Amino acid sequence: xxxxxxxxxxxxxxxxxxxxxxxxxxxxxxxxxxxxxxxxxxxxxxxxxxxxxxxxxxxxxxxxxxxxxxxxxxxxxxxxxxxxxxxxxxxxxxxx
Amino acid sequence: xxxxxxxxxxxxxxxxxxxxxxxxxxxxxxxxxxxxxxxxxxxxxxxxxxxxxxxxxxxxxxxxxxxxxxxxxxxxxxxxxxxxxxxxxxxxxxxxxxxxxxxxxxxxxxxxxxxxxxxxxxxxxxxxxxxxxxxxxxxxxxxxxxxxxxxxxxxxxxxxxxxxxxxxxxxxxxxxxxxxxxxxxxxxxxxxxxxxxxxxxxxxxxxxxxxxxxxxxxxxxxxxxxxxxxxxxxxxxxxxxxxxxxxxxxxxxxxxxxxxxxxxxxxxxxxxxxxxxxxxxxxxxxxxxxxxxxxxxxxxxxxxxxxxxxxxxxxxxxxxxxxxxxxxxxxxxxxxxxxxxxxxxxx
Numbered sequence: 001x002x003x004x005x006x007x008x009x010x011x012x013x014x015x016x017x018x019x020x021x022x023x024x025x026x027x028x029x030x031x032x033x034x035x036x037x038x039x040x041x042x043x044x045x046x047x048x049x050x051x052x053x054x055x056x057x058x059x060x061x062x063x064x065x066x067x068x069x070x071x072x073x074x075x076x077x078x079x080x081x082x083x084x085x086x087x088x089x090x091x092x093x094x095x096x
Numbered sequence: 097x098x099x100x101x102x103x104x105x106x107x108x109x110x111x112x113x114x115x116x117x118x119x120x121x122x123x124x125x126x127x128x129x130x131x132x133x134x135x136x137x138x139x140x141x142x143x144x145x146x147x148x149x150x151x152x153x154x155x156x157x158x159x160x161x162x163x164x165x166x167x168x169x170x171x172x173x174x175x176x177x178x179x180x181x182x183x184x185x186x187x188x189x190x191x192x193x194x195x196x197x198x199x200x201x202x203x204x205x206x207x208x209x210x211x212x213x214x215x216x217x218x219x220x221x222x223x224x225x226x227x228x229x230x231x232x233x234x235x236x237x238x239x240x241x242x243x244x245x246x247x248x249x250x251x252x253x254x255x256x257x258x259x260x261x262x263x264x265x266x267x268x269x270x271x272x273x274x275x276x277x278x279x280x281x282x283x284x285x286x287x288x289x290x291x292x293x294x295x296x297x298x299x300x301x302x303x304x305x306x307x308x309x310x311x312x313x314x315x316x317x318x319x320x321x322x323x324x325x326x327x328x329x330x331x332x333x334x335x336x337x338x339x340x341x342x343x344x345x346x347x348x349x350x351x352x353x354x355x356x357x358x359x360x361x362x363x364x365x366x367x368x369x370x371x372x373x374x375x376x377x378x379x380x381x382x383x384x385x386x387x388x389x390x391x392x393x394x395x396x397x398x399x400x401x402x403x404x405x406x407x408x409x410x411x412x413x414x415x416x417x418x419x420x421x422x423x424x425x426x427x428x429x430x431x432x433x434x435x436x437x438x439x440x441x442x443x
Binding site: 013048 | 239258267285328
């Protein structure tokens with residue numbers, strides 16, 4: 001499953017965009033990411049930054065029927081299940 | 097069974113400070129806990145006062161004289177947990193081997209010293225808030241932030257976008273100023289009030305650096321983050337003098353013609369940043385001689401509301417300049433020129 005991640009905010013305030021296929025992760029991690037993403041409520045309102053200069057992550061990924069889904073998480077909402085995919089996407093991210 | 101801590105009482109902070117430097121760990125930890133707890137009481141009072149309609153609490157000093165920071169630096173050991181890690185350096189202790197620890201400690205000192213010397217402000221809340229620094233936060237974490245409570249977190253950077261974030265005196269000043277703003281106008285962190293919140297952090301962050309290095313307005317490079325950017329963002333994060341030119345990805349507008357609707361708070365902050373630069377450089381000398389005083393008077397002006405827009409802020413800077421220096425003073429004229437340069441009305 002392809003996941004596109006856009007990180008915004010932070011002290012620098014410059015967006016960083018990267019993509020990862022969950023197939024690149026170890027099978028167990030990939031399943032945890034997919035379950036977590038599909039479990040997120042679609043109408044979840046975007047949480048405001050928990051503090052100034054916090055990161056916000058906009059995630060785009062296909063839903064169970066292939067439809068495009070997007071959701072924005074505050075960095076405080078990123079848990080251990082989501083961290084591997086976000087970290088990998090950001091490592092190969094492009095600025096701007 | 098909880099361990100009884102005999103220091104949770106009315107010992108003056110001065111004695112607690114000395115105990116915090118004691119060699120035995122139990123005493124030291126108990127004293128540190130108490131200093132923090134003591135502060136909690138004051139914070140609670142401040143919170144009560146604000147709920148009762150007061151903007152901020154009256155100074156409640158508990159015998160505190162002020163003039164000295166209360167710093168503790170912790171090593172988070174690359175964890176993302178926000179509870180304090182290992183104590184590395186408490187107030188008054190000598191430098192340690194870890195540069196990040198010493199830079200955070202010194203940066204807090206420069207910031208405290210600037211606010212105390214210029215404005216007689218006793219720490220972030222004006223009431224001697226102990227400041228905790230958490231270094232080596234997260235893995236390759238490209239950020240530093242103030243957590244709205246009492247902690248500043250520092251990432252080590254990934255080496256490409258950012259490097260060790262403790263290295264920037266202006267960055268420490270920027271983050272701690274978010275705390276000052278929170279205790280003053282508490283500007284809402286979106287739209288124009290959010291961009292003002294960001295700009296105020298740059299305005300006082302650069303002055304903390306200029307004050308530490310004794311730079312006048314011509315000696316300063318007016319760059320934010322020059323010491324913490326990696327190769328991808330060289331030479332700096334932002335330029336207050338010429339917004340939009342700090343690095344290849346810098347999209348900050350230099351005046352209202354370039355205002356980005358729905359833009360990041362770090363984008364539109366270029367507009368009020370350049371207004372401050374223009375006022376300070378028009379007047380010459382040190383930024384804090386007049387421009388910094390006018391901006392501080394505005395930040396602590398009860399007429400500045402949390403939802404303020406650029407024009408509201410600009411009007412108040414002019415009003416404060418006229419009140420402090422006179423209606424037709426060169427300072428008031430410089431404020432008008434500064435906002436005119438970025439096309440924000442002051443009327």
